[in-house]
Amino acid sequence: MVRIGSASSVGFLGLRAFTIHMQAFVSQGLPYFSIIGLPDASLSEARERVKSACQAAGFEWPQTRVTVNLSPASMPKRGSAHDLAIAASVLGAAGKITGDALARTVMLGEVNLDGSVLPVPGVLPAALHAKACGMNRIIVPEANADEARLVTDIAVTGVRHVGELIELLGGEARYTLSDLPEHTADDGHAMAMPPVGDMAEVIGQDHTKWALQIAAAGGHHALLVGPPGAGKTMLASRLPGIMRPLDENEQLEVASVRSLCGTLPRFGISDIPPYEAPHHSASAAALVGGGSGIATPGAITRAHRGILFMDEAPEFAARALQTLREPLESGCIALSRAKGTAWYPARFQLVMAANPCPCGFAYGTGERCTCRERDRVRYFSRLSGPILDRIDIQVEVPPINEIVAGVLPKDGKDSASMRQEVIQARDCATERFRAQGWSCNAQADGVWLRANTSRQAIELVNRALDSRRLSLRGADRAMRLAWTLADMQGKMSPDRQDMAQGIALRTRMA
CATH class of the missing domain: 3.40.50.300 (P-loop containing nucleotide triphosphate hydrolases)
Incomplete structure (x- = not known):
């Protein structure tokens, strides 16, 4: 019987997120670990990180061929934030964790060779995407947990070690947390921002x-x-x-x-x-x-x-x-x-x-x-x-x-x-x-401005257009300024004085 291990992560094209579905397959053959589905260099290097981290948690790595596919295969994937999900898919394929433990769950996190889970960028938009896709849980590095909890109505679990992940998903692990280094989500460079001056x-x-x-x-x-x-x-x-x-x-x-x-x-x-x-x-x-x-x-x-x-x-x-x-x-x-x-x-x-x-x-x-x-x-x-x-x-x-x-x-x-x-x-x-x-x-667009600005005010704009003080784009922007000036004074719409000031602000003659 073929055993497939599955897990989900989140990738980005700019700020647009998409779900990455991972499937791991342990098959007969010479020992080899491959990741397919357009990974970049840092994601391809997850092979060595994930293998060492799983062994540090007491998992005996299969001495056969291990293949992990990242779907959709046509979308480029990058970064080390998918290490944790890759590890979970391999653990599932090897029977180390239960098959349904990762249903409707998204995972993010980089793993170190000693099994520790390191913080990654992009956790907040990933959690927002997971919630929008109907996921009910997200597993992230402990250092990123507070960031993920900014999103409501989705359960957040923070882990510090791959061994914790294995135990969380119903497996057994052997590891110790006492020797793990402390990591923060900003790699120790957090600082208080100065207040805005008055x-x-x-x-x-x-x-x-x-x-x-x-x-x-x-x-x-x-x-x-x-x-x-x-x-x-x-x-x-x-x-x-x-x-x-x-x-x-x-x-x-x-x-x-x-x-x-x-x-x-x-x-x-x-x-x-x-x-x-x-x-x-x-x-x-x-x-x-x-x-x-x-x-x-x-x-x-x-x-x-x-x-x-x-x-x-x-x-x-x-x-x-x-x-x-x-x-x-x-x-x-x-x-x-x-x-x-x-x-x-x-x-x-x-x-x-x-x-x-x-x-x-x-x-x-x-x-x-x-x-x-x-x-x-x-x-x-x-x-x-x-x-x-x-x-x-x-x-x-x-x-x-x-x-x-x-x-x-x-x-x-x-x-x-x-x-x-x-x-x-x-x-x-x-x-x-x-x-x-x-x-x-x-x-506001020009159509709305021209339809709602008084004829007397627009006359001033036409004069500025005729004298080349304003371009047509500049005329629209002067009208927008006039409406803002009217709002600052509590008026329903701008008058000739507001329009004159708007034109003056456009042309450095105020």
Whole structure:
């Protein structure tokens, strides 16, 4: 009688999960262990890890041919997270565990040569997928158990050793836990994230704070232009503190991305939107994702539902900047490689900061600027027209010329009060767009905007179009800004003043 051992795991193409069904077959022949079904190099190496780990648990490895098939065979599989499921399928084929012990169960975990089970990335999205597929149990490394328990209505079991797995599934094992090393899900690099700073700590810049509050309220992209030391980076880093808190589903989305990147233990679950600030030397692959085989997430995916801040934006490579164009519109990124296409979410708010020229002092009268005119033009032209056209808010950040003695920075408007106003404006937009399924004004399409904006307000847009101050895309974005300005003031719709301010925010003339 042929005995087949079965187990299930979860694989990923980007953030899209799929179930991997494993079947192990112990047959006659010379001793050999093979894994088939498009495994990558690290998954192929599971042969030696699984064999040694099972023997460390007291299992006598079959001195015949052992074959493990990973189904669906057409889908590429990668990583060491499938070790535990491979071990369970072989144990089932050898009769070490009962045949029905793994019904409706998903397993994830890397095994070490001594039988210990090591933490792996991607446990949270795997648990969400298992629940959606009707599984009722997930077995994971003990270090990942708390992460898996974030998903309700599915039983979570953490194991530290393959021997524990064997006993859990009805078999007998011989092993000891006393000599096993301690492992954490972040390999010992866990750290507390610094709190988001308060807007009240920024001296002056009331107009820029107001512009960023509009950006937070409407989900708009922003460009800050000003000399060095004006506070552009300081302001941008405080933007997450005034944004609407993430709801439960958004928190799970962000946590799933961080789990896949292996950084969830460092960040934890939080309602504060993520903040990513790649260095200006970052490549296109670092921004959008890349790598051999199946592409891994980049900065734009890690910034999903939050802020992607690009300081010294003109210093970024032109190719890296151009890769942002499609994600800014679609809210996702599809990365095609020879082994498959990986899909990642990328619905982020882009905030750029730039100096007005290479030396940074071409502001006001420009008397301190040492740049030639052509150098100034060439420097800022690195931000191409198509990129700038996608930036809703473009504002000047002037230098601070005076510090008043005895006035504390926190005498200004704080993040808590600004955030409350943002929440109220977002609630207005969410209620208005309930039928369309949009959550903010930045998602409204041109058809809706033109149909619902007053004729008097649209007249201003037409004038800006006629004078070439705005493109057609820019006109839609100016109307979105006007609706956000109206929401901030509790109006039902924008008037001419709101539209004028929206156009001014688009053209750096506010």
